Amino acid sequence: FYVAYSFPRVSVYDDYNGWDMLAHNGRQEFYNDFNDYSFAISAPKNFVVWSTGDFQNPEEVLNPEYLKRFKESLKSDKIIHVANESEMKSGKVTKQNEWNVWKFKASNIVDFCFALSNHYVWDASSVQLITKRASVQAAYKVGAKDFEKYTEWMRYNLKWFSENWPGVEYPFPAMTAVQGYADMEYPMMINDTSIPDDFQDARLTADHEIAHTYFPFYMGINETRYAYMDEGWATTLEYLIGIAENGQEKADEFFKNFRVKRWINDASAEEDQPVITMSSQLAGSGYGNNAYVKSSLSYLALKDYLGDELFKKALHNYMDNWNGKHPIPWDYFNSMNAGSGKNLNWFFNNWFYTNHYIDLKIASVAQQDKQLVLTVENVGGFAVPFDVVLTYEDGTTEKGHFTPAVWEKDQKMTNLNIPVKKKIKSINLDGGIFMDYTVADNLKSL
Ligand SMILES: [Zn+2]
Structure with a gap:
């Protein structure tokens, strides 16, 4: 059993909208305030309870052998099998009171849920993280091949997120993954479908849901109105950790196939509504593409534009300013401007307030001796980075990278002068994960 959204709660009152009056209509996610929780869950004997929070009374509910294993797990780098299926069914794991009361506590957190089996x-x-050890646990049906790996995967991703992107220490004492059907995040808990035949997909699902620890939970994001402020970041962090796990090529392939391809190849209008559009006003592909795809591409384009160091500095400025509060999109824009020391308003206008898509085109190209004079037209409009791939007549190739900075002055057209070594046969504009709507006009033979 997985028990979420199970208790009545006071609506959020913030200084932007007053009381949050938006009804939950099934599609959008949630907007919750920070609270301190103490939960006491009464469960019949032989049921183990996993929950958000610090487990307060393992001595009162677990029999000695299982208590010993659980406590060992809190200090160990090894995967401890606290209880296998036959032990769970044997009546040996929990105390044999008719009911056991399982107690959990969590402070300053936006939600609380639990599971039992x-x-x-x-x-x-x-x-071991920088300032603390965090517990990682998995609860699953025997034989779920991917879940057998989850505990090891979570040891990796908690540390990776803490040290790399976003590069902020995992803020909670625990994370428990429970097999279910939701692919859904909760503070300190995730509920994932088993994908036993595709470990890359299964692992990235776990990475994505755990990345949500930062957005929305750590940052107090209003997911109901601004889904792109949490899903866009979870999608971005999933891509970045995917590079570490699977290499650049496989990560790009997965991101293109799973995230970008359907959006860029679909010419329907509803998904072209600006990213800034309130999520509660969107339906169908308009919701998914704004929340996950276009927003994530904007964060990755900004990372390319600023470079990793400055982007991280700006991102940390945003996260330091707003964690534990309720940032709105304009808080993100202002924090990134202040943190980077640049006025990025042109970039945010370009990505958040337009119906742009991605479509570059070679308007003209000519080789003048050791210089290539190239004019690129931005038909789709988004300020994307791209590579210029040169193929010389002798068959060798060379690649030059251009960041979104080329669109700062003129967002429709850019003139590039590229030094070249030999006679050029053809030239190709390659956006990588920034997939192009019409790739044919990105290629030109000289
Ligand atoms: Zn998500």
């Missing part, structure tokens, strides 16, 4: 396998380990 009398037959799920229970794995646990922990990982």
Whole structure:
């Protein structure tokens, strides 16, 4: 059983909209305030409870052998099998009171949920972060091949997110993954479908849901109105950790196939509504593409534009200013401007307030001795980075990268002078994950 959204709560009152009056209509996600929670969950004997928060009373509900294994997991880098399926079914794991009361506590957190089972396998380990050890646990049906790996994957991703992107320490004491059907994030808990035949997909699903720890939970994002402020970042972090796990090529391939391809090849109008559009006003592909795809591409384009160091500095400025509060899109824009020391308004206008898409075109190209004079037209409009791939007549190739800075002065057209070594046969504009709507006009023979 997985029990979420299970208790009445006070609506958020913020200084922007007053009381949050938007009804939950099933598509959008949530907007919750920061609270302190103490939960006591009464469960029949032989049911183990996993929950948001610090587990307060393992001594009162677990039998000694399983208590010992659980406690060992809190100090160990190894994967501890706290209880296997036959142990769970044997009546040995929990105290044999008719009911056991499982207690959990969490402070300054936006939601609380729990799961319970009398037959799920229970794995646990922990990982040393900068200031603390965090517990990682998995609860799943015996034989779920991907979930057998989850505890190890979570040891990796909690540390990776803490040290790389966003480069902010995982803010909670625990993370538990429970097998279910939701692919959904909760503070300190995720509920994922088993994908036993595709470990890359399964692992990226876990990475994505755990990345949500930062957006929306750590940052207090209003997901109902601004889904692109949480899904866009979870999608971005999923892509970046995917590079570390699977290499650049596979990560790009996955991101293109799973995120970008459907959007860029679909000419329908509803998905062209500007990213800034309130998520509660969107439906169908308009919701998914704004929340996940276009927003994520904007964050990655900004990373390319600023470079990793300055982008991280600006991102940390945003996260430091707004964690534990409720930032709105304009807080993000202002924090990134201040943190980078640049006025990025042209960039935010370009990505958030337009119906742009991605379509570059070679308007003209000519080789003048050791110089290539190239004019690129931005038909789609988004300020994207791209590579210019040169193929020389002798068959060798060379690549030059251009960041979105080329669109700062003129967002429709850019003139590039590229030094070249030999006679050029053909030239190609390659956006990589910034997939182009019409690739044919990105290629030109000289
Ligand atoms: Zn998500």
